[in-house]
Structures are given as structure tokens and as C-alpha cells.
Amino acid sequence: MSSEQTHPALNDPYATIGFALKLAQQALRTRMDAGLREIGLTTPQYAVLTFLKEEPGASNAALARRAFVTPQTMQAILVALERAGFIARTPHPVHGRVQTTELTRKGCDALDAATGIVADAERRLRKACAPLDPDAIAPVLLRLAEALR
Numbered sequence: 001m002s003s004e005q006t007h008p009a010l011n012d013p014y015a016t017i018g019f020a021l022k023l024a025q026q027a028l029r030t031r032m033d034a035g036l037r038e039i040g041l042t043t044p045q046y047a048v049l050t051f052l053k054e055e056p057g058a059s060n061a062a063l064a065r066r067a068f069v070t071p072q073t074m075q076a077i078l079v080a081l082e083r084a085g086f087i088a089r090t091p092h093p094v095h096g097r098v099q100t101t102e103l104t105r106k107g108c109d110a111l112d113a114a115t116g117i118v119a120d121a122e123r124r125l126r127k128a129c130a131p132l133d134p135d136a137i138a139p140v141l142l143r144l145a146e147a148l149r
Contacts, residue, residue, distance in 0.1 A: 017144070028121060035117035039110060040084065044069055044077055046118065049086060049103060049111040057100045086110050 013019060032043045041049075047067040051058055058066075064074035078101060081087045086107035092098035103111065126134040 021141075021144070028125070031121050031124075032118060035120070036114055039113045039117070041110060041114055042077075044073075045081055045086075046111075046114045048074075048077055048081060049107055049114065052087065052101060052103050053108070053111060056102045060099070060101075063101070081107070 029043055032046070036043060036046055044067040048063050051063055051066045055062070060074050060078065061071055063078070064071045067074065067077070069077065078087065078089065082089055084106075085104055087101050088104050089099040089101045092100050129137050
């Protein structure tokens, strides 16, 4: 047997890396959702606003990938953001059926408010990393994600 097969944590599902990752992800999502709800946003909506600031006019498919949702869910998110006045969608000048999506002034203001909420969650995560270097944690997590792809 390999050392991986006999590792004690594999006999306890609550002591696995996978369980710890899921627990941390759920706690982050719960904290962000609670804070963002106070300004009328969800975590996926925040992700969309953030990405649109960096890539105005991004496609629905690109937005869905960045927000970790399906294209169908993204469509519902965009409809809600448009109704709230956070984004404006207009027909693409060349491709008639394609919509160009951009932040509105109200969307920029919401994103500014949301950024503080998300920054607080990030500060908490970085503080909890002690005594490890917080800048070393993200690359490890990204390697773990890549190992499973």
C-alpha cells in the first residue's frame, strides 16, 4: 500500500483536504453573502460586476465561467442586475443577437461598496493563515485545483 492509501486522514472524512476546502469555501461564501446582501448583491453578482469592470462588454459565457455558474444561471443574474440598474445591455453593433454588457454608474457604486465587504473577508483569511505566509497559501490552493482538473 502507498502512504496515501494508509494515511490516517483518509479513514476520517472530516480530516481530509477536500472536506477542509469545502468547509472554508462555504464559510467564505456565507460571510460574503451576508455582507453583500446588505447592499443588494449576491456573491455571483459581485463576481459579474468585478469582471465587467476589468472586461467591459464580456460575453455571457465568459461571465458565467468567472462567476462559477452555468450560462443559464448567468442569464438570470444579468436580468436581475439590469433590473437593479447595475448594468446596461445593448445589442452588439455587428452581431445583432449578441448583447454587450457594461457597468452603469450605479453598478460602479455598488461594486465600490462591495469591494470593502470582500476585502474584510480577505483580511480575515490572511490573518487566519498565521504563522504561515498568506502569499504562499493562494498558490497552493491553485495547485490543488489544477491537480483535480
